[in-house]
Amino acid sequence: MMSCFQTFRALATCIAAGSLVLLGSIAHAEGAARPVVGAQPADVPNVPALRIDDSISAAEMQDLRLVAEQNGISLDEAITRYAWNDNFALVVDTMRRAHPESFTSAEIVDAFHAWISFKGPAPDVGVVLDAFERTAPAVEVELRADEGYSERELERSIENVHYAIYGSPGVLQAATSFDADTRTIVSTVVLADPQKVSLALDLEEAAQGALAAVSTGDSDIAAAVTITQGATLGGDDSAGYHYGGEVLSGCTSGFGTRASSATSGTRGVATAGHCGNSQSDDGYALTYQGGHQGTYGDFQWHTGGVAHADDFYAGSATVTETTLRDVSGIGAPTVGQTLCKNGATNHASCQEVRLLGDCRDSMCNLVQMGARLAGPGDSGGPIYWGNTAYGLHSGWRYDPFAPFDRDQFARADRIDDALGIYIATN
Structure with missing residues (x-):
């Protein structure tokens, strides 16, 4: 049987060369003229939403290279450990949506092991796992039953x-x-x-x-x-066309938004709810539309200035407004999954999800990460993997049992509950 490493590596070799060309075509050009008010967005090509049996995309290859560089490992090692994480997260969310009263939790344990648990008996999920096995045949997924709670x-x-x-x-x-x-x-x-x-x-x-x-x-x-x-138990990190991942006057923008659904309605841009209501981007004042710091997380959204797009800057280790990408879908994070963050201060970095359902003062349902990699001004920045939006950076909390600080973000799939708007996918 072909291993997970071999499966991903075969495609990765083909993508690696092509992704360099793609990077050159979508990176923000320093000194380029700013767009004028009312112009149509310079939209990058739309990318299909992730499927469970998808292999590595060009955008994901960029993230894998960043993870390899950041962690001091080879690209092959990064592919083996992380390339299937988003596929598994989609498996988990598929089961969560299909079995909301019985799904309990899930975790990526290491390069070859993961598990999914349920309140009572495990349902028949063979079709979903079969699709995942085609992409990551070397990964063993354990189904756990009788947790006693959903x-x-x-x-x-x-x-x-x-x-x-x-x-x-x-x-x-x-x-x-x-x-x-x-x-x-x-x-x-x-x-x-x-x-x-x-x-x-x-x-x-x-x-x-x-x-x-x-x-x-x-x-x-x-x-x-x-x-x-x-x-101090925690705190926030507030300090042309409007894209996600841009430097605002005191924070970072997360993703473009739409008011009626992910594909329709008034366009805007989201950032963290604790950021100041008066924000500007590229010299254009934004109009505050609403915010939420509560049960569903930490969000606010704005309209105005120049045209908004569904694209976002993924950034690099040293530059924030570079590597422009399309948002193809909204993902739900899984414990053990590696995700990346882009911000105005500390730029792009990636790390593993540690906990879901984290609360800090007035806000709940935040996602806790493994370490403290963000800095002041990164609040609201996009949390992503490949072309999938997972959340907006919120701040940090102190873990007295570690003891050290850990980053937190608000989930992209909760912004509609919080504000009645959606992360834009077109």
Whole structure:
């Protein structure tokens, strides 16, 4: 049987040379004339949305090269470990949508192993996995059953516990996530008055009450509260044609948006919700349309200035506004998947997803990454892999158990829940 490495490498060899030509045609030219107001967008060619059995695209090859350079590994090693991650993430989201009441979670473990779990018995998903095996035959996917809770139920539990703790008297900051190993929703708290440690009992009671209010009774999920001294639990990174991945006046734009669906309605551009409402791009003032810092994440959107497109700058390790790409679809992240971020300050970098369902102060359903790679001014920047939009960079949170900071982003597939708009795909 042909290995995953051989399958991807055969196509990668063909793409590698061609991608250099593509890069030259889509990179932003320094000193080029800025577009005039009212002109039609200089749109790059549309790319088909990712399919489960797709091989490496030209855009993905660029990301794989960046990952290889950043991690000090060969391109072959990067292909073996990361080239199938987006295909698997699409498998996971397909199962999530087909079985919303039973799907629990999934994780990419290493170059050759991944798993998907369900609340009860695992459903028949052979057709979906067959398509994935054609692309990554060397990757073993384990199906796990009887977790006792669904992803939807866990999300509601995390939200309920977090907002109960964050809204409690005496709490200055709160961050909440789920520890799958111990099956515990853990809230870390900074008190307004560090001397009032006696509040710990009240916060524990609040957490238990909030969990009981939404518990299914058979999930065996616990809640715990930890008070940390002298720490900041997290923060934000705010500091021609309007594309995603452009430098704004205080943040970075994420992706183009449309008001009615991914392919119709008024065009705009999205960034992080905590960024200032008055933003400008390339000297043109943008018009604030709405924002959300809450249950669904961290978003805002703007219109105006010059024409908007669905394309975005993927950036490079040293330049932000370079490598213009089409957005072909919106993806849902999976734990262990490697994704890239572009921002005004620290430009492009890639790392693995660590946790879903992360909460920081007023915002929930954020995605926690493995390390702190972004900087001030990167807020709102695109989170992507290949031509697929996964989210907008939000900021960071402190992990007292590591202990170090980790980046966070808001999910692209939640912006419609937050603002009633969509990431544009045309």
